[in-house]
Amino acid sequence: MLIYTPYVYLIGWTKLNRWYYGCSYACGNKIANPNQLWTTYFTSSKIVKNFRKKYGEPDIIEIRKTFETAIQAQLWEARVIYRMKMVSDEKFLNQRDMSGHFHNKGGYKHSETSIKNYKKSFDEERRIALSEWAIKHNNEMSSESRKKAGINSSKTKKENREKYIGSNNHCYGIARTPEHKKNISVGTKKAMSNPALSEHLSKKAKERCTLEWRKNKSENNKLKVCCVRCRTVMGKSSIGRHRLGKKCIPVFMSDIPF
Numbered sequence: 001m002l003i004y005t006p007y008v009y010l011i012g013w014t015k016l017n018r019w020y021y022g023c024s025y026a027c028g029n030k031i032a033n034p035n036q037l038w039t040t041y042f043t044s045s046k047i048v049k050n051f052r053k054k055y056g057e058p059d060i061i062e063i064r065k066t067f068e069t070a071i072q073a074q075l076w077e078a079r080v081i082y083r084m085k086m087v088s089d090e091k092f093l094n095q096r097d098m099s100g101h102f103h104n105k106g107g108y109k110h111s112e113t114s115i116k117n118y119k120k121s122f123d124e125e126r127r128i129a130l131s132e133w134a135i136k137h138n139n140e141m142s143s144e145s146r147k148k149a150g151i152n153s154s155k156t157k158k159e160n161r162e163k164y165i166g167s168n169n170h171c172y173g174i175a176r177t178p179e180h181k182k183n184i185s186v187g188t189k190k191a192m193s194n195p196a197l198s199e200h201l202s203k204k205a206k207e208r209c210t211l212e213w214r215k216n217k218s219e220n221n222k223l224k225v226c227c228v229r230c231r232t233v234m235g236k237s238s239i240g241r242h243r244l245g246k247k248c249i250p251v252f253m254s255d256i257p258f
Helices: 046-055 070-083 112-120 124-140 143-149 154-162 178-192 195-208 211-222 236-244
Strands: 007-013 018-024 060-066 224-226 233-235
Touching (some): 007 046, 007 070, 018 070, 178 195, 195 211, 211 233, 211 236, 224 236, 233 236
Antiparallel strands (some): 007 018, 007 060, 224 233
16 A cells, blocks of 8 residues: 655756656545656656657656655745746756746647636736635634745744844945945946936836825735735735745645636
């Protein structure tokens, strides 16, 4: 009897310098077990399937790590793919990370259904539904589940901030050199000499001085939304800037019912 053991793995074709990093966490009829890798389980990737047909079997097949739960395996896979930027690296066959980013490296055509679903992802109704679901799911999670999923509490976030305050900060005690200050000054003056930029900044500054803008800003900050990637709850006006930041690391997306 096979024991349910989610795991992450690496396969590769050394002569071609092509690699694929994956995760197996299925249960039910197809139970996850390291003993099945490349005996009965050959990944679920269509890219790998086509690559095998063209170039043969990989010469590197490794179990990188095993886990107790599917969530732990998914988290590990997501972080490795995200931090090593595999989806944008030509050496890796991975074309999607768990944040939803997709990189077409050539030879792949989207189906009509795929294009339709992609356009649907920009619908305002779907964004609101995802945010409401994430907030509800986030509130229902137990403290143990939150810990396993890597969702930090306010206490943990405060502790992390304190690690880099004062002498613990890597920039503590480092003064800018005269040359550095000069470069900043030259760059700022060069940028501000652009009439289009000056006009844009002036326009934005005038907008922020109006009572209507400040009122809308206050109302947006009161509205709380939840990032569907990393489950961080924040003000509505901060979500756009948050998604562009490096701290928005995906947790896991497989259980989102959309």
